[in-house]
Each structure stands twice: as C-alpha cells, then as structure tokens.
Amino acid sequence: MVENRPWANLFAHAVLMVGVALVVFPVYIAIVASTLAPDELMRGTIPLLPGGHGIENYTQMWQSGVSSANSPPAALMLWNSFVMAMAITVGKLFISLLSAFAIVYFRFRFRMFFFWLIFITLMLPVEVRIIPTFQVVADLNMLNSFAGLSIPLIASATATFLFRQFFMTVPEEMLEAARVDGAGPMKFFKDILLPLSVTNIAALFVIMFIYGWNQYLWPLLITTDPDYTTIVMGIQRMTSEENPQWHLVMAAVVMAALPPVLVILFMQRLFVKGLTETEK
Template sequence: MVENRPWANILAHLLLISGVALVAFPIYVALIASTHPAGSFVSGSMPLLPGGHFWENYTTVIQEGRSRAGTPPIGLMLWNSLLMALAITLGKLAVSLLSAFAIVYFRFRFRMVFFWLIFLTLMLPVEVRIVPTFQVVANLNLLNSFAGLSIPLIASATATFLFRQFFMTVPEEMLEAARVDGAGPFKFLKDILLPLSITNIAALFVIMFIYGWNQYLWPLLITTDQSYYTIVMGIQRMVTAADSEPLWHLVMATVILAALPPTLVILLMQRLFVKGLTETEK
C-alpha cells in the first residue's frame, strides 16, 4: 500500500518549482532588460520589473538593427540561421537514415568497419577537426556560402547510431513480406521504415535544429560577408561593438527574438519529441 504523505508531495513540488525558476530566471532577466531604455543599465543595476519601452526596443531591433556594431538587419540574420539550421537538420537526417539503412540491410564487406569508423567520429567534435575542415571548404571555394555553412556539419554519427539500433529491432518478417510483395530496398525504406521511425525522426529533428541554430564557431570562421551572418554571430558583434558601450536593451531584445524559432520548434513537436525519446516499443 502506498502511503499518503502530503508533506513529501509539497516538498517535491517546491523542489521542482525551484528548479524551473532557476532555469527560467535568465530568460526572465533578458525579457525584462529588453523592455527598458539604455539608461537603465548605466548604473550597473539590473531592474527586475518590466519597463515601458517594449515596442520601441523591438521595433528598433527589427527595423533598424544595430549598424554601429557592423551587423546586418536582424531579419536577415534570423533568415540565415533558419536556412543553416534546416539544411543541417534535413541533411543529417537524410544521410543518417541512408547510412543506417545500408549498414543494417545490405550485406557488403567491411560494413561493420564503416559503422565503427562513423561511430568513432563522436570522439572528434567540430572544434578538433576545425582546421582541416576549413582547409577543405576553402579549397572548394565554399567560403561565404550557405553550402559552406551547412555541408561540413551534416554528418552525424549519433543519428546514424540511433537509426541503426532502431532498424535492428524491426522484425525480419517485415523485410521478407516486403520482398514477397515485390518491394525493392527503397520502397521498403519509404513505405515501412520511415513511418515506423517518425517519432525518432521528430526527436532528432528538434535536437539537430537547435544544434544548427546555435552554431557560432564555424560560421565565425568561414563567414566574412555580412549577408551570411547568423543571429548568434550578430549577438556577439553587438556585445563587442567597437568604440561604444553595448546597448544591452537592444542586445537582450535580439536574444529574445533569437530564442523564438527553436522554442516554436520544441512546442510544435513536443509530443513527438518526448515520445521519440521515451518510447521503447514500436
């Protein structure tokens, strides 16, 4: 019999609420800061109540940007980040699906060797292989291009591993039935494996979109043309603007705008995202 302990429930809820408040507090501070004029931060104090300049600050950021910081309009940087994040996400999913499908369902020599070579790339993050990757991109004349921003980040050992593990749980009888019905490999992939993988794809889509959206080091290295700046680069340049103090109210307004697209992706795909992370039976 489960004992009813009200004090334990109250303590658990207090701890959970405290954890949520701790995580949400920086977002609250950024939102509050974006509603105040620039003079509110000269004294070094941080107001914790909303100000009266919400529409003014956001209109300034969206329509004018911050030309003194050497950044293009905010809308262009948000668009660049969106294109880059989508290209990385869709490319990772496509490459990972095909590579996992080939490793599981095709019998060729050294297929496990190729799998472990892919898996070992987890030990080599972008920061470690940044110099040779930059050299390859430069030799291919892909600097200052969306192809250069996205293609080097498309390969994903994590997604390949997860798709491989899932494909190995699909009963062999389904493959045999597809063969009897005359289905080829790609029809089997399209009509059977992809519908079964929808929750995995949704979960990986959210994770990879946020990964692509938050990229900073790689775009900073290969981009010198302002028309290819991403929103994360724009925030950094606004903070480190030369010959002037950062306009923190505009910086925080830009931060809030930059957080909206990944937040919307999470909210729209929340159910599939949670299901893809927790579901064990397909």
Template sequence: MIEHRPWLVWLSHGVLLLGVLIVAFPIWIAFVASTHAASDLASGVTPLLPGGYLFENYARALGSGHEASGAVPVSLMMWNSLVMALAIAIGKIAISLLSAYAIVYFRFPFRMLCFWTIFVTLMLPVEVRILPTFEVVADLGLLNSYAGLSVPLIASATATFLFRQFFLTVPDELVEAARIDGAGPLRFFKDVLLPLSRTNIAALFVILFIYGWNQYLWPLLITTDESFYTIVMGIQRMVTVADAEPQWPLIMATTMLAMIPPVFVVVAMQRLFVKGLVETEK
C-alpha cells in the same frame, strides 16, 4: 504501491516550482532589460519590472540592427540561422537514415568496417578537423554561402548509430513480408522503415535543429560578408563593440528573439520528441 501523502505532494510541487523560478529568472531579466532605455541600465542595476520601450527596442532590432557594432538587422541574421539549422538537421537525418539502412539491410564487403569508421569519427569534434574542413570549403568556393555554413556539418555518426540500433530491432518478419509482397529496397525503406522511425526522426530533429541554431565557431570562420551572419554571431558582435558602450536593451531584445525558433520547435514537437527518447517498442 506508492503511498500518497499530502505533504509529499506539496514538497514535490514546491521543488518543481523552485526549479522553474531558477531557470526562468535569467530569461525574465533579459526580457525586462529589453524593454528599457539604455540610460535605465547605465547604472548596472537591472530593474525587475518591464519598461516602456518594448515595441521600440524590438522594432529597432528587427529593422535596422545595432549600427555601432556593424550588425545587420536581426531578421536577416535569424533567417540565416534558420536556413543553416534546417539544412543541418534535415541533412544529418537524411544521410544518417540512408547510411544506417545500407549498413543493416545490405550485405557488402567491409560493411562493419564502414560502420565502425563512421562511429570512430565521434572522437573527432569540429574543432579538431576545422582547419582541413575550412581549406576544403575555401577551395570549393563555398565561403560566404549557405552551402558553406551547412554542408560541412551535416554528417552525423551519432544519428547513424541511433538509426542503426533501431533498424536492428525491426522484426525480420516485416522484411520477409515486404519481399513476398514484391516491395523493393526503396519501397520497403519508404513505406515501412520511415513510418516506424517517425518518433526517432522527430527527437533527432529537435536536437539537431538546436545544435545547428547555436553554431558559433564555424560560421565565424567562413563568413566575412555580414549578409551571412548568424544570430549567435550577431549577439557576440553587439556585446564586443569598439569605442562605444554596448546597447544592452537591443542586445537583450536580440537574445529574446533568438530564443523563439528553438522554443517553437521544442513545443511543437514535444510529444514526438519525448516518445522518440523513451519509447522502446515500436
């Protein structure tokens, strides 16, 4: 039995509060910088209190972008990132579910060889296979397209492995009961396995959405049309402007806006996300 002591409660809360402050302080600085004029930050010292340019800076970032860097409006870049992140997350989950289902419940030649071949691809990150992948995408005419941004990244050995491990824990009695009731393979998958996999799907969706949202190298390689720039690319272009000073208020406003979709996904799916990570019995 754990003994409750008041000083331990205060100490634990103090440590948690300190951790929150350390994590949140850079975000607060970015927000404060996004509310000031560029001249207020020219000295290199960032104020600690918000300024009076909040609506002006955010409206400019969303509406016209940063002309000096050639960046398109943040709203368009956020839309591109949203389409890419959703396509990657949904595509990875759909393909991984079907792959794991086939490996666990179907008996075909070289079944385990197929699984281990998929699993071995974990040792081949995007950076290793990026040149042949780029050549294939270019030959298919998918440069500067949403398909080119998302399709090469939707295969996931990790998600396939996790779903396979979960499917192996499903009791054989469920399979037999479904077969007795006349349920075919697709019916069993849709009515039994998908509802049981709900928390796993939610946890993977959060992780994969953030993975897709934060992609930088692949969009940088295959997009030359600014109308397909993602938000991460836009921030980098704003920082590395030529023959001009970076407009830090607009950069920080763009950074704060770029945080909204991932934070919203995490908050909205927090309960399912935690259950999907820690739940051991279904």
C-alpha cells in the same frame, strides 16, 4: 504500488517550482531588460517590471540592427540561422537514415568496418578538423554561402548509430513480409521503416536543430559578408563593443531564443504522438 503521501507530493511540487523559477527568472530579466531605455540599464540595477520601450527596441533591432557593431538587422540574422539550422538538420537526418539502412539491411564487404569508421568520427569534433575543412570549403568556392555554412556539418555519426540500433530492433518478419508483397528495398524503407522511426526522427530533429542554431565558430570562420551573419555571431559582436547597447542585445537574445523554443514545443507534440499511437 506508489503510496499517496500528501507531504511528499507537496515537497516534490515545491522542488519543481523552485527549479522552474531558477530557470525562468534569468529569461524574465532578459525580457525586462529588452524593454528598458539605455539610460535605465546604465544605473547598475534592473527593475523587476517591464519598461515602456519594448516596441521601440525590438523594432530597431529587427529592422536596423546595430551598425556600430557591424551587426545587420535581426530579421536577416534570424533567417540566416534558420536556413543553416534547417539545412544541417535535414541533411543529418537524411544521410543518417540512409547510412543506417544500408548498414543494417545490405550485406556487403567491410560493412562493419565502415560503420566503425563512421562511429570513430565521434572523437573528432569540428574544432579538430576545422583547418582542413576550411581549406576544402575555400577550394570549392563555398565561402560566404549557405552551402558552406551547412554542408560540412551535415554528417552525423551519432544519428547513424541511433538509427542503426533502432533498425536492428525491427522484426525480421516485416522484411520478409515486404519481400513476399514484392516491395523493393526503398519501398520497404519508405513505407515501413520511416513510419516506425517517427519518434527517433522527432527527438533527433530537436537536438540537431539546436546544434545548428547555436553554431558560432564555423560561421565565424567562413563568412565575412554581413549578409550571411547568423544571430549568434551578431549577439557576440554587439557584446564585444566598447559600450554595448544592452537593451538591443537583450532584444536580440530574446528573439534568438524563440525559434528553438517553438521547435521544441512543436516537435514535442509529434514526439509524444509517436510514442502513444498504437497503429504505426
């Protein structure tokens, strides 16, 4: 039983508010900086109240970008990042669900060997295998393409492992009942396993989308065409200038943060709904 202690509650809420302030304050400063004029930022101090150039800065960044930094319009960069992140996320979920389903519900030779072979790839990040992966992508003529941006990153040992562990907790009686009703393997997968996996899919969707959205090294290597520049690449190029236009950089940073935040908010509702529903 949890005792009701007013001072303890007050202290807990105070700590929570301090933590929120520490997280939110830098974001607020970025928003304020994105509304200032260039000369205001060059003074060395940033005011705590927004300026009057927000619409101008965001419009310029959205429509024109920063030509001196070879950074295309933010609208194009955000679209490229969104397509890449969604392709990586959907591809990872699709392959991982089917892989885990095959490992758990099909009996074939070397089944566990292949599972551990997949699991071992967790020790091989993209940076380790980036040279042979780049060579394969180049040989397949996938440089400067969305296929080259996403396909090499869609395999996920982590998601396969998590889905396998979840499928192993599904009662065997469900599989037997499906067989009695004449359901085949794919019908069992579609009608029973997928609805039960909603919470896992929602959680992994958020993690994988942010993983794909934040990719920098791989897009930097395989794209030379400005039409495939992602928002992370664009921000890095703008900050690498001799005299960065920080008001436009901050506008790009704020726009780059919005899609992951929206995905988290949307998928959080789905995640909570999947946890609290009694009928599954």
